Amino acid sequence: MDSFAPRDGDPAKIPDFVEGMVYSPSEGVMMTGKYASREEAKKKGNKINNVGWWFKPWFYQYAQTALKKGEFVEYIPTREYYHRHTSSLYWEGKLILPFGDQFWFRFLFGWLMPPKVSLLKATQGEAIRNYYHEMHVIQDMLVPLYKVGDALEWVDREMEVYPLWLCPHKLFKQPVKIMISPEPGFEYEMRQGDTEDAQMYTDVGIYYAPGPVLRGEVFDGVEAVRKMEQWLIENHGYQPQYAVSELDERSFWRMFDADLYEHCRRKYKAVGTFMSIYYKSKKGRKTEKEVREAEQAHLETAYAEED
Numbered sequence: 001m002d003s004f005a006p007r008d009g010d011p012a013k014i015p016d017f018v019e020g021m022v023y024s025p026s027e028g029v030m031m032t033g034k035y036a037s038r039e040e041a042k043k044k045g046n047k048i049n050n051v052g053w054w055f056k057p058w059f060y061q062y063a064q065t066a067l068k069k070g071e072f073v074e075y076i077p078t079r080e081y082y083h084r085h086t087s088s089l090y091w092e093g094k095l096i097l098p099f100g101d102q103f104w105f106r107f108l109f110g111w112l113m114p115p116k117v118s119l120l121k122a123t124q125g126e127a128i129r130n131y132y133h134e135m136h137v138i139q140d141m142l143v144p145l146y147k148v149g150d151a152l153e154w155v156d157r158e159m160e161v162y163p164l165w166l167c168p169h170k171l172f173k174q175p176v177k178i179m180i181s182p183e184p185g186f187e188y189e190m191r192q193g194d195t196e197d198a199q200m201y202t203d204v205g206i207y208y209a210p211g212p213v214l215r216g217e218v219f220d221g222v223e224a225v226r227k228m229e230q231w232l233i234e235n236h237g238y239q240p241q242y243a244v245s246e247l248d249e250r251s252f253w254r255m256f257d258a259d260l261y262e263h264c265r266r267k268y269k270a271v272g273t274f275m276s277i278y279y280k281s282k283k284g285r286k287t288e289k290e291v292r293e294a295e296q297a298h299l300e301t302a303y304a305e306e307d
Contacts, residue, residue, distance in 0.1 A: 001192050001193060003015070003018065003030045004030075004032060004168055005145070005168075005192050005200060007192060015034055016034045017033035017034070018030070018031070018032050018033070018167075018168055019031050020165070020168075021060055021163050021164070021166065023064055023162055024162055028166075029066045029067065047073075047074040048075045048077075049074045049076050050076075050077060052077070052080035052083060054087065054106060054110035055103070055106045055107045055110050057101070057106075058087065058091075058093065059084040059085055060088065060091050087110065087113040087114055088101070088114065089114050089115075090165065090205070090207055091163055093113065095136075095209060097115075134219075134221040135209065135210075135219060136213070136221065137159055137206050137207065137210060137221065137224070137225070138243060138244075139206045139207075139225065139244075140206065140239065140240045141206070141228065141231075141232060141239065142169075142171075142180075142201050142203055142204075142232075142238040142239070142240065143232070143235060143237040144183060144186075144199060144237070145191070145192070145193050145199075145202050146192070148166070148202045151235075151237075152204065154231055155204065155206055158224055158227055159206060159210045159211075160210050160211030160212065161207075161209075161211070162211075163208070164205060165203070165207070166202055166203070166204060166205075167202065167203040167205065168200060168201070169200075169202070170195075170199070170200055171198060171200075172197060173187070173199075176260055178257065178260055179261060180238050180256065182198065183199060186199040187199075203240075225245075226247075229255070230251075232255060233251065233255050237255075238255060238256070239255065241277060242281075243281075245282060249278050252278050253278075261277070
């Protein structure tokens with residue numbers, strides 16, 4: 001928290017970039033960055049690291065070396081920094097190509113990375129898709145900063161996935177109720193990182209095969225995701241909607257605020273024409289007729305409650 005949310009609130013101490021990676025229950029690396037001029041980077045004694053070259057070590061593994069050699073400073077070209085996880089797909093590349101992080105592969109074939117995700121999905125059979133759903137985790141948890149420790153302990157206990165990605169971000173208070181919002185009364189608590197107009201949150205990224213799966217033990221991926229979503233609801237957290245959701249519709253709208261969303265859908269006659277976000281994020285295929293019937297039932301219930 002101190003690396004990007006100074007206790008004295010001094011704006012000069014707030015970095016332009018911040019990222020964390022947790023490698024085990026007791027090891028993690030926090031990286032902070034600030035924009036630098038080309039002239040500064042080229043000063044004598046400064047190290048410029050072109051991480052974008054295809055033969056370079058995968059970034060998450062390179063960052064892990066800080067655990068042994070301690071804190072260090074280097075300069076990375078901006079575009080290459082933006083794409084630091086592209087070639088390895090964060091750490092998913094290790095599962096797709098187990099030997100992909102070895103030097104001989106990077107040197108000879110690293111320029112082919114990353115594999116196109118849409119192509120991988122198109123060539124997957126139903127059995128592989130189900131396996132990924134049940135034995136693999138690709139989820140994000142958006143949680144208040146002060147609850148990140150609890151979230152990490154929960155993931156270790158229920159999923160045992162490493163590495164984990166930490167990406168702090170602000171969640172701003174809006175004059176109207178939108179889908180996601182800070183905790184009520186956060187501005188009175190003023191915890192570390194919070195301001196009067198925004199609460200500091202953190203994205204905890206969970207992308208990999210869980211420990212039990214890697215050890216050949218029993219793991220119920222569907223139930224794990226269901227527990228994760230319940231934990232998020234209880235802790236005022238959110239689940240990005242690119243990920244598979246196991247929530248029923250009632251629970252889904254406990255996580256998100258539907259008031260303004262439903263108002264807009266009715267106002268612009270979207271109901272019955274466009275899918276609700278709940279159905280878009282739900283696993284499985286539904287016909288348009290099934291979606292229309294489900295949405296109509298939901299709309300009739302809403303009107304009944306208003307009456």
